[in-house]
Amino acid sequence: MSRRLIWLAPLLGVTAFIVGLVAMAPAATLWQWAPQPSPVQVERLSGTVLNGRLQGLTQQQRRIAEQLAWRWRPTALFGAAWGYTVEGQVLGGTALGRVKATPWGSVAVDALRAGGDVRTLLQAIGQGFLPVNGRWHLNLDHAAARDQWPTAIDGTVTLTELTWALGRNPIVLGNFEATLSDEPGDDGHAVLVANLKSLEGPLELEGVARQRHDRSHDIDLRMRPRADAPPIIRNLLNGLGQPDANGWYHLKRQGRMP
Numbered sequence: 001m002s003r004r005l006i007w008l009a010p011l012l013g014v015t016a017f018i019v020g021l022v023a024m025a026p027a028a029t030l031w032q033w034a035p036q037p038s039p040v041q042v043e044r045l046s047g048t049v050l051n052g053r054l055q056g057l058t059q060q061q062r063r064i065a066e067q068l069a070w071r072w073r074p075t076a077l078f079g080a081a082w083g084y085t086v087e088g089q090v091l092g093g094t095a096l097g098r099v100k101a102t103p104w105g106s107v108a109v110d111a112l113r114a115g116g117d118v119r120t121l122l123q124a125i126g127q128g129f130l131p132v133n134g135r136w137h138l139n140l141d142h143a144a145a146r147d148q149w150p151t152a153i154d155g156t157v158t159l160t161e162l163t164w165a166l167g168r169n170p171i172v173l174g175n176f177e178a179t180l181s182d183e184p185g186d187d188g189h190a191v192l193v194a195n196l197k198s199l200e201g202p203l204e205l206e207g208v209a210r211q212r213h214d215r216s217h218d219i220d221l222r223m224r225p226r227a228d229a230p231p232i233i234r235n236l237l238n239g240l241g242q243p244d245a246n247g248w249y250h251l252k253r254q255g256r257m258p
Contacts, residue, residue, distance in 0.1 A: 040064075053088075063124060065090045076100045081108075092120030093136065105146055112140035118159065133170065134162035140180075149213050151190050155180045162201075164236075171232055174201010178209075189213035196221065202229035207251075215257040222248040 044055030053069040068088030076083025083100030093116020101107045115137040122128050140155035157178040163170040176198050182190040191212050198205040207221030223240075224247045225233045240249040 062126060073098065073100070090114060091124040092116050095138075097140065106144060106151070107146070108142070108144040109140060110142050112138065112143075112155075114138040114140075118162070131164060131166040132162065133165050134173075135160045149189055150182065150192060153180050153182050153190075153192060157194075158199075171230075171236070172201060173203050175199040176201075176205060185212055187213060202226050202233050211257075217255055217257065219251065219253045221251040223251065224248045 039059055041058040042054055042056070043058070045052070047053055050072040051070065053067070055066065056063065057065040057068060066089040068086065068090070070084040070086050073083040073085055079100070079102075081100040081102045083098060085097075086099050087096045089095070093114050095112065095114035097112030097114070098110045099107070100110075115135065118132055118134040118136050119128075121136055122130050122132065137158040137160070138155065139158075140153075142152065142154045143150060144152045157180065158175070159177075160175045162173040162176065164173055165171075176196065178194040178196050181193045181195070183193055185191040189212070191210050194209045196205060196207050196209065202225060203223060204226055205221060205223045207219070209217065209219045209221075211217045223237060224243065225237060237243075237249045240251055243249050
């Protein structure tokens with residue numbers, strides 16, 4: 001055996017021992033080593049790095065996740081990544097998907113399926129004042145991020161049985177879908193794009209929304225009532241101004257997230 005291999009064998013043995021020690025250590029013990037104070041509060045953490053669960057996850061006094069469980073995916077090692085299958089209640093809905101991270105700082109989510117109640121989701125993200133009810137569904141085939149900003153996204157968000165519940169009688173709006181994708185930005189960062197359309201219901205809608213790395217966004221929508229839409233839908237659209245020659249009401253907004 002060469003001199004190089006003689007030194008390499010003990011080094012690999014020590015490395016494997018340390019990795020195994022960390023992987024099998026209680027997750028709650030490892031969490032105590034995290035920098036404090038942490039912006040995220042964890043409740044009742046149990047299990048190990050390989051397989052574990054937590055009772056709750058809170059950030060800025062908002063409940064992000066509950067009954068969250070993870071299982072190690074050793075196949076992710078073939079892609080030089082550390083991966084898990086994650087399942088639990090996230091933002092008031094159920095979620096199941098695969099997550100992986102690389103030593104170079106990139107994070108990816110694949111085959112994520114989630115859904116829940118719109119009202120509960122709005123409350124979880126601090127927008128509970130909006131008088132909207134319905135169901136939401138997320139099918140995220142792939143998303144990747146680096147340096148706290150997405151580099152790729154491919155999926156759909158569907159809103160079903162959507163109603164506006166401001167008055168005594170809820171106004172049925174219908175079902176809508178947003179196709180999520182990305183496009184190159186002028187600053188070298190990906191721009192997140194959502195192509196919106198109505199699926200069924202009294203309100204016909206189509207348009208696009210974009211979110212940029214500098215936190216600026218723009219929305220370009222057009223809406224019109226279908227032939228069988230109740231008068232209340234037409235009254236709501238009249239608040240947007242006059243329709244064009246084809247009956248479309250246009251809504252354009254630009255802004256910047258705080």
